[in-house]
Amino acid sequence: MKFDVVIIGGGLAGLTAGVELCRAGVGCAAVAEGLSIHNAPMKEYVDAGGVLLSGDSVVRGEWEGNRLLRVFTRNLENTPLEAGNFIISTGKFFSLGLRSDMNGIYEPVFDCDVLYDADRENWVNPDFWGVQPFETFGVRTDAEGRVYVKGVPSVNLYAAGEILAGKVDIVKSALEVCRKLK
Amino acid sequence: MQEIEISANNFERCLKCDICTRVCPMMAANPYYPGPKQAGPDGERYRLKDPAFYDLTLKFCLNCKRCEVACPSGVKVGDIIQMARLKYGRQSHPVRDFTLANTDLVGTLATVAAPAVNAMVRTAPVKALMHSLFGVDSRRTFPEYGRKKFVDMFDPESQKGFDRYVSYFHGCYVNYNFPRLGLDLVKVINALGYGVHLLEKEKCCGVAKISNGFGASARHQAEINASSIRKAVAVGEVVLSTSSTCVFTMRDEYEHLLGMDMSDVRGSLMLATKWLYSMMESGKVRPVFRKDYHRKVVYHTPCHMNKLGWSVFSTGLLRMIPGIELIVPDQRCCGIAGTFGFKKENYDYSQKIGSGLFDILKSCNADVVATDCETCKWQIEMSAGLEVMNPVSILAEALDIS
Numbered sequence: 001m002k003f004d005v006v007i008i009g010g011g012l013a014g015l016t017a018g019v020e021l022c023r024a025g026v027g028c029a030a031v032a033e034g035l036s037i038h039n040a041p042m043k044e045y046v047d048a049g050g051v052l053l054s055g056d057s058v059v060r061g062e063w064e065g066n067r068l069l070r071v072f073t074r075n076l077e078n079t080p081l082e083a084g085n086f087i088i089s090t091g092k093f094f095s096l097g098l099r100s101d102m103n104g105i106y107e108p109v110f111d112c113d114v115l116y117d118a119d120r121e122n123w124v125n126p127d128f129w130g131v132q133p134f135e136t137f138g139v140r141t142d143a144e145g146r147v148y149v150k151g152v153p154s155v156n157l158y159a160a161g162e163i164l165a166g167k168v169d170i171v172k173s174a175l176e177v178c179r180k181l182k
Numbered sequence: 183m184q185e186i187e188i189s190a191n192n193f194e195r196c197l198k199c200d201i202c203t204r205v206c207p208m209m210a211a212n213p214y215y216p217g218p219k220q221a222g223p224d225g226e227r228y229r230l231k232d233p234a235f236y237d238l239t240l241k242f243c244l245n246c247k248r249c250e251v252a253c254p255s256g257v258k259v260g261d262i263i264q265m266a267r268l269k270y271g272r273q274s275h276p277v278r279d280f281t282l283a284n285t286d287l288v289g290t291l292a293t294v295a296a297p298a299v300n301a302m303v304r305t306a307p308v309k310a311l312m313h314s315l316f317g318v319d320s321r322r323t324f325p326e327y328g329r330k331k332f333v334d335m336f337d338p339e340s341q342k343g344f345d346r347y348v349s350y351f352h353g354c355y356v357n358y359n360f361p362r363l364g365l366d367l368v369k370v371i372n373a374l375g376y377g378v379h380l381l382e383k384e385k386c387c388g389v390a391k392i393s394n395g396f397g398a399s400a401r402h403q404a405e406i407n408a409s410s411i412r413k414a415v416a417v418g419e420v421v422l423s424t425s426s427t428c429v430f431t432m433r434d435e436y437e438h439l440l441g442m443d444m445s446d447v448r449g450s451l452m453l454a455t456k457w458l459y460s461m462m463e464s465g466k467v468r469p470v471f472r473k474d475y476h477r478k479v480v481y482h483t484p485c486h487m488n489k490l491g492w493s494v495f496s497t498g499l500l501r502m503i504p505g506i507e508l509i510v511p512d513q514r515c516c517g518i519a520g521t522f523g524f525k526k527e528n529y530d531y532s533q534k535i536g537s538g539l540f541d542i543l544k545s546c547n548a549d550v551v552a553t554d555c556e557t558c559k560w561q562i563e564m565s566a567g568l569e570v571m572n573p574v575s576i577l578a579e580a581l582d583i584s
Contacts, residue, residue, distance in 0.1 A: 001463070001498060029494075033254070046512050055251030056491045075491025077449060079460055095254065 003029045003051070005181055006071060006083040008058045008109065009090035009097060013161020015041035016174040017087055022048035024182045029081055031073055033057040058109050067155040085181050088147065089161040089174070092138065097163045105137055110157065113140040113148040115165040138165030145177050191258040196223035202249035202259050207515035208242050211534040215242040218249035222259040229266055236270035244519035245393055246485035261438045268397040268439065275317040282521040283394035285386045289327070289358030296327040319529035323564045325359050332361035336368065336380060344377030348457070349414035349421045353428040354386050355556035363424055366578035367454055373581050374467040379419065381410035387428040390521050392439055401440045407432060408442060415450045422454040424574055426554040427520070429453050430486040453554060455573050456495040462502055470582045475505040479576065480548040482562065483513035484555035496554055496573045503580045509546050514539050518561035533565060540566035552576055
């Protein structure tokens with residue numbers, strides 16, 4: 001199945017990007033699993049002509065060097081989603097965009113590089129009401145917004161929304177990615 | 183360390199976020215239904231302690247699985263409710279529920295006298311009688327029975343001489359009500375250079391028995407189907423179905439509700455549109471289309487199709503047909519949920535749930551509604567007054583066979 005852009009993660013960031021791209025005539029598919037509280041953008045996205053795979057989840061990708069060629073989902077089985085560009089917007093820990101264990105923090109779909117404090121002691125602020133450092137952990141991106149995988153920036157996998165490191169403006173980060181893909 | 187995920191349906195993973203309650207079609211129409219969270223993972227904790235906590239309003243669950251599609255934690259909310267119903271539920275109207283659930287028996291009897299049966303169930307006195315005696319709502323239009331069964335119309339001789347084959351699970355609807363859909367599939371598959379085999383032995387997929395609480399008898403049918411499917415897969419054939427509910431039931435409900443292992447054949451069991459789409463997209467088959475075919479089509483995603491996540495195959499297939507203008511609106515439940523909408527205590531809910539969809543479909547001003555579910559077809563034809571076709575039949579119409 002071929003699209004211009006495949007969006008992995010249908011939250012506020014993914015769907016904002018989806019609506020923006022579809023309205024500009026870019027053919028999108030969004031794989032959306034999890035807390036889809038963004039009812040309005042979801043409807044807007046479908047009305048704008050976007051393909052929504054709800055309740056589905058990307059299980060793996062196939063790469064040619066640093067270029068992501070296609071992704072496979074749980075429901076579509078052996079039919080991959082192919083695209084020129086991909087956006088990962090799967091969010092942070094609660095939406096399972098980032099996972100953590102005793103050894104570190106990782107991104108489970110593509111194993112993108114994650115920026116986080118190596119010293120586990122520093123992940124949380126003992127002041128419960130203070131800023132929690134783990135909330136600022138996220139995937140490493142280059143100046144263009146493309147994620148790093150194993151130390152090298154990918155050619156066509158962009159990140160948007162909460163999955164990014166640092167203090168994130170969800171909508172703004174999605175629109176920035178769209179500017180590059182329109 | 184604490185053992186996590188003890189149950190097969192992940193009920194202890196529920197975060198109580200209530201997203202399932204928001205997407206539940208029954209919740210929006212019926213104040214007596216406690217909703218998927220309370221009926222599912224919440225209620226399960228109590229039922230494990232004492233089955234007396236079983237709540238009779240669980241019968242309102244449509245088994246649409248929208249709760250499962252929405253759940254961010256992988257809780258099989260719908261399965262929990264269905265399992266509870268199978269374990270603790272009782273038929274509110276045993277004769278009616280038995281009749282509605284035994285599709286093979288009733289179908290066989292009805293096709294023998296199809297013209298008389300079709301005419302009779304449309305008359306006011308018979309409808310009134312069925313309403314009061316059997317609890318089948320008098321406002322429901324019954325689907326017509328075919329004069330001949332699909333299995334009697336299918337000619338195995340005509341399928342000889344192909345070097346590649348697929349198997350076809352026709353299901354009750356094609357066999358007893360609408361053989362044309364089965365014949366359309368055979369026509370399409372043949373046009374693509376494949377022959378069609380029927381399964382050695384086929385029973386109703388069992389969905390009506392599962393939803394009406396006849397678990398043991400559903401399992402018996404399921405075993406027969408599973409063994410036939412295994413034989414077809416063993417000789418390298420995929421098994422296709424033209425009903426999203428049949429295929430969903432056999433792939434997932436056999437495993438989750440009837441405790442069977444289908445993992446060895448699950449990948450070979452699929453909806454015809456999924457197979458057709460993959461074959462056409464990969465260029466393995468190159469069908470020739472009519473040049474004069476023009477239709478404006480609106481696609482309705484059945485709930486079980488939504489759960490399978492496969493509507494992209496049906497819509498993708500329709501988009502491959504030149505001359506088709508396709509509309510895919512925001513999808514929602516039609517309200518019939520199989521035999522549910524036939525019952526007089528459910529009829530009003532079933533119409534209330536579907537009303538939003540009927541308006542959307544009517545406002546599209548399309549020539550035809552396409553959908554992969556036969557009961558959605560009955561509901562939309564009856565309540566929205568629109569013509570409904572399976573995508574396979576639309577494809578059969580658009581192909582240039584000559």
